[in-house]
Amino acid sequence: MQTSSNTAPIDLSVQEVSKHYTNFTAVNRLSLDVPKGSFFSILGPSGCGKTTLLRMIAGFITPDEGDIVIGGKSMRNVAPNRRPVNMVFQHLALFPMMSVGENVGYGLARRGLTKGEISKKADAMLERVGLPGIAGKRIDQLSGGQKQRVAIARSLVLEPTLLLLDEPLGALDLKLREHMKLELKQLQNEVGTTFVYITHDQSEALVMSDRVAVMNKGQFEQVGTPQELYYHPKTAFVAGFVGNSNRLEGVLTNAAEGKTASGLTLALTPTQPASSGATSMFIRPETIALSRQETEIASFANRLPCKVETLFFDGANSTVQVKEVATGTQLHVALPHTGQHSDLVPGETVFIGIRAEHVQAFQG
Amino acid sequence: MLNHKLKLSAGAVLAVFAFHAQADEQVLRLLTWADYAPQAVVDQFKKETGISVEVTLSNNEEMISKLRATGGAGYDLVNPSQDRITGPAKEFGIYQPIDLKKVKTANFIPSMLESTKKVTGLGGKVYGVPLFWGTDGLVVNSAKSKAADYSDLCKPEYAGKTAVRLKRPTLIGMAFSMGKDPFKAYANPKQYEAIMTAAGDKLISCKKNLKYFWESKDQLLNDIRNGEVVAAQMWDAGGWKLNTENATIKFIAPKSGALGWVDTFAIPSKAKNLDAAYKWINFISRPEIAAKVAKSAGSFTAIKGAENFMDEVMKKQLAESFPPAALKNIKWYPAIPAGLEEVDGKVLDKIKASN
Amino acid sequence: MNTLTPKRLTLYLLLAPAILWLLLLIILPHVGMGMISFRERIGPGEFAGSLKQYRTFFEEPLYWNTFVRTAVMSLIATIMALVMAFPVAWTIAKVAKGRLKALMLAATLLPFWASELVRTLGWLILLRGSGVIPQFLAFIGVTDQPVELLYHDATILVGLIYSSLLFMLVPLINALETLDDSLIEAAYDLGGNRLNILRKIIIPHAAPGIAAGSIMVFMLTLGNYLTPVVLGGKSSMWFTEQIYTQFITRFNWEQGAAFAFLLLGLSSVLVWLGLKITGQRFADAMRRT
Ligand SMILES: Nc1ncnc2c1ncn2[C@@H]1O[C@H](COP(=O)(O)OP(=O)(O)OP(=O)(O)O)[C@@H](O)[C@H]1O
Numbered sequence A: 001m002q003t004s005s006n007t008a009p010i011d012l013s014v015q016e017v018s019k020h021y022t023n024f025t026a027v028n029r030l031s032l033d034v035p036k037g038s039f040f041s042i043l044g045p046s047g048c049g050k051t052t053l054l055r056m057i058a059g060f061i062t063p064d065e066g067d068i069v070i071g072g073k074s075m076r077n078v079a080p081n082r083r084p085v086n087m088v089f090q091h092l093a094l095f096p097m098m099s100v101g102e103n104v105g106y107g108l109a110r111r112g113l114t115k116g117e118i119s120k121k122a123d124a125m126l127e128r129v130g131l132p133g134i135a136g137k138r139i140d141q142l143s144g145g146q147k148q149r150v151a152i153a154r155s156l157v158l159e160p161t162l163l164l165l166d167e168p169l170g171a172l173d174l175k176l177r178e179h180m181k182l183e184l185k186q187l188q189n190e191v192g193t194t195f196v197y198i199t200h201d202q203s204e205a206l207v208m209s210d211r212v213a214v215m216n217k218g219q220f221e222q223v224g225t226p227q228e229l230y231y232h233p234k235t236a237f238v239a240g241f242v243g244n245s246n247r248l249e250g251v252l253t254n255a256a257e258g259k260t261a262s263g264l265t266l267a268l269t270p271t272q273p274a275s276s277g278a279t280s281m282f283i284r285p286e287t288i289a290l291s292r293q294e295t296e297i298a299s300f301a302n303r304l305p306c307k308v309e310t311l312f313f314d315g316a317n318s319t320v321q322v323k324e325v326a327t328g329t330q331l332h333v334a335l336p337h338t339g340q341h342s343d344l345v346p347g348e349t350v351f352i353g354i355r356a357e358h359v360q361a362f363q364g
Numbered sequence B: 001m002l003n004h005k006l007k008l009s010a011g012a013v014l015a016v017f018a019f020h021a022q023a024d025e026q027v028l029r030l031l032t033w034a035d036y037a038p039q040a041v042v043d044q045f046k047k048e049t050g051i052s053v054e055v056t057l058s059n060n061e062e063m064i065s066k067l068r069a070t071g072g073a074g075y076d077l078v079n080p081s082q083d084r085i086t087g088p089a090k091e092f093g094i095y096q097p098i099d100l101k102k103v104k105t106a107n108f109i110p111s112m113l114e115s116t117k118k119v120t121g122l123g124g125k126v127y128g129v130p131l132f133w134g135t136d137g138l139v140v141n142s143a144k145s146k147a148a149d150y151s152d153l154c155k156p157e158y159a160g161k162t163a164v165r166l167k168r169p170t171l172i173g174m175a176f177s178m179g180k181d182p183f184k185a186y187a188n189p190k191q192y193e194a195i196m197t198a199a200g201d202k203l204i205s206c207k208k209n210l211k212y213f214w215e216s217k218d219q220l221l222n223d224i225r226n227g228e229v230v231a232a233q234m235w236d237a238g239g240w241k242l243n244t245e246n247a248t249i250k251f252i253a254p255k256s257g258a259l260g261w262v263d264t265f266a267i268p269s270k271a272k273n274l275d276a277a278y279k280w281i282n283f284i285s286r287p288e289i290a291a292k293v294a295k296s297a298g299s300f301t302a303i304k305g306a307e308n309f310m311d312e313v314m315k316k317q318l319a320e321s322f323p324p325a326a327l328k329n330i331k332w333y334p335a336i337p338a339g340l341e342e343v344d345g346k347v348l349d350k351i352k353a354s355n
Numbered sequence C: 001m002n003t004l005t006p007k008r009l010t011l012y013l014l015l016a017p018a019i020l021w022l023l024l025l026i027i028l029p030h031v032g033m034g035m036i037s038f039r040e041r042i043g044p045g046e047f048a049g050s051l052k053q054y055r056t057f058f059e060e061p062l063y064w065n066t067f068v069r070t071a072v073m074s075l076i077a078t079i080m081a082l083v084m085a086f087p088v089a090w091t092i093a094k095v096a097k098g099r100l101k102a103l104m105l106a107a108t109l110l111p112f113w114a115s116e117l118v119r120t121l122g123w124l125i126l127l128r129g130s131g132v133i134p135q136f137l138a139f140i141g142v143t144d145q146p147v148e149l150l151y152h153d154a155t156i157l158v159g160l161i162y163s164s165l166l167f168m169l170v171p172l173i174n175a176l177e178t179l180d181d182s183l184i185e186a187a188y189d190l191g192g193n194r195l196n197i198l199r200k201i202i203i204p205h206a207a208p209g210i211a212a213g214s215i216m217v218f219m220l221t222l223g224n225y226l227t228p229v230v231l232g233g234k235s236s237m238w239f240t241e242q243i244y245t246q247f248i249t250r251f252n253w254e255q256g257a258a259f260a261f262l263l264l265g266l267s268s269v270l271v272w273l274g275l276k277i278t279g280q281r282f283a284d285a286m287r288r289t
């Protein structure tokens, strides 16, 4: 995937696009390229401007500045119904007054296909999304997941250059969401359509995407593969937003060492420009080694004796909250999946080890 | 809608009963025309007799319909036209005979009283005594029209500038102007129907010429004032009212004769306060009171000596509109036998529907 | 379950006024009317059961024509009211926001603060030969002379539509307000154009509101008495006028009652047909009002 993005033509190119509302800028000089056939996600907190950006691409909002190029053509003055783009809406927007088949066939009918062709194509697309033979059902007879698939089928059947999806899984319950995540990814692989996917759920973005843009306050903080974002966040926002982290505020004492407000000194990944000043330090819970014997963590740059405070059992995601003995700094530590240490009790003394490269510091 | 009206009037009747049950105060429930019971006269009556008058405004048809709905209850005294009494009295039993001993008959012009007694007589009993009389004729803007008879309203030179009411007097008047006598034919339904049909056909052919069939008096008077209508069939009081404002507008008796009506006192069969009813009749028939009411109504009374109290202008207008020959030529409505209205109705419907 | 618990008794007592009202003011008069309509006068104060009144209706083309004319004009008025109300309802429900919306709603209600009679007379003043509109038309040169705009069928239609527009607007606004904007956007996104979206999305969604509004306007115009009488011309016949005439000026209660029943039947049949054709359910439509 990484390689294909270098060679494949660009399907969507957003160039220096802005959208201002009265004394509020929703999207701020934002640029973005999405290669053909890729799954591109935009990840950001609520209100950061994701929907605004997507609606500009779809054509429902006109950008105040910049241009949007789809399939090599500028979309200036092109109405939504003439763009080679289709959208799956945040709340799906299925037509309740039509049957499932009519929903899926709606766009085809607008293109002037015959009834026979329409129903053939609609049936085939419904089968593709795993819903064979439901063309005659009413929308209100469908389950949440089925509606989801119909909404996607309705757009995909038009074979758009670009499919825009605005948090389409938001309304589903957790189990179904997990399931649909995988299914959507697989579907994209099969049809090969370029997907631009919006979400505020980092797990969705990480699982499905070839590339993810992390958005904040109308701008991209970082664009990269899920792995890059997870392991090499470029800003404090990305480090905090993608995955879980222990966040410790403090100051840099030199380029490779920081001191938290609580007084704990930590060896860390050497920071780039500055070597002093206020900093935020991030440590992922799963990078922290935990042991009852001090000897087992001897090889770590940071070795801290701690007291166990609370155990959070959550199956594979179980963590323990510990308190560093000397400074009282609180840290979350992931428990090994082997079940080791599941017998920890509050008040017990443990030792934790953290490598310097797993402590990421960001200025500001 | 209509249903609603009936319900409302039924409700009103109930309310009146309820009111009566608890009030000792004497009340006269009068069903009459607009202007027949001016407030000043009502107040004076109350002062003299202690009886208060509840006035309900109506017209000939509604009077009959209202009383019919209650079988003659709800009112103590009514003022229907004399030709509309014996028919409904026989058909619906809504009136009771008048006890002439209780009426100060000396107050009335004898010839008129006699004539009304005859017209409203049924089975040897009398059902009405006269109050006012008036005529139906033409109101003409003499500067713009020389119309002299009903048929002149159909002349092309007045196209779009004439109006009539779509009611039976128009048919009757038109029949007279065609040289027929519908009153004579009252007793002969076949002949009557033929006459009315002919009059109806004449009006159908004339329809294009008419601006409209007028419904509201004020609408017509306004359009005559501003010149949109130059000649129309109307009753005398309206014509004289305009004449007072503008001398070029005149009320004229049509060549074939004005139609004369007499409004009377009649007593509903289930009237409650007979005493008050007779008191009111005798009160109104005092010349000075009759003159007051006459001025309010713009009509002439059947009361002796009332002319002494009458307005000079009205007397002059009467003289101008009715030279002696015209006065003699007035065609007075005889009593309408029951069922004739159905013939009129069919003809009127046909006129309205024609194109 | 079957015993009269205090709770049930309370319920019945609470319902009693409504039931009494229904019985006394709606059902009883209609039963009475029905009985009157099936009799015939055979002599002074004497009546016998008969179908004569209904036969008269079918044999006399005049009554027939009036009946059909009333129905057709009511239908035209309903359709025109719908066509006129729709854009207004759309603007109020979807385009206008905040204060403007409240203002527009108030503006549509404003004429109804005056009585129907006053409103109808208002048209009289505007449209008559010496009235404001004809004078204005002559002044700007559209017509040579002021023309009489009153007393045409078109005038009646204007009056009817004007006096019933609100009853079309309110259910339409209600129906359109519940339309999710994203449905329209989705249709647009999928290649639909305005006309198509109107036909396939907006109208089907608003259908119960359209049905409700149309039923009300149709019933109101069909049963209207004042407007056709005041604004109508020399040949304007309206069926309610015919009923009034039969009852009040002809003293023919039997015929009037039969006409009233026929009108009731006509409106019921037409409403039923309308719902049938558009595939709406009466209960759905009524919930919209
Ligand atoms: N018409 C508008 N006028 C003013 N501000 C607006 C308008 N539309 C959106 N905004 C603002 O723009 C910002 C971005 O909105 P947008 O809908 O793009 O957020 P989002 O990232 O999609 O959020 P969510 O995840 O909650 O859907 C929000 O703060 C919103 O309040």
Ligand SMILES: [Mg+2]
Residues within 6 Å of the ligand: A050, A051, A052, A090, A166
């Ligand atoms: Mg959004």
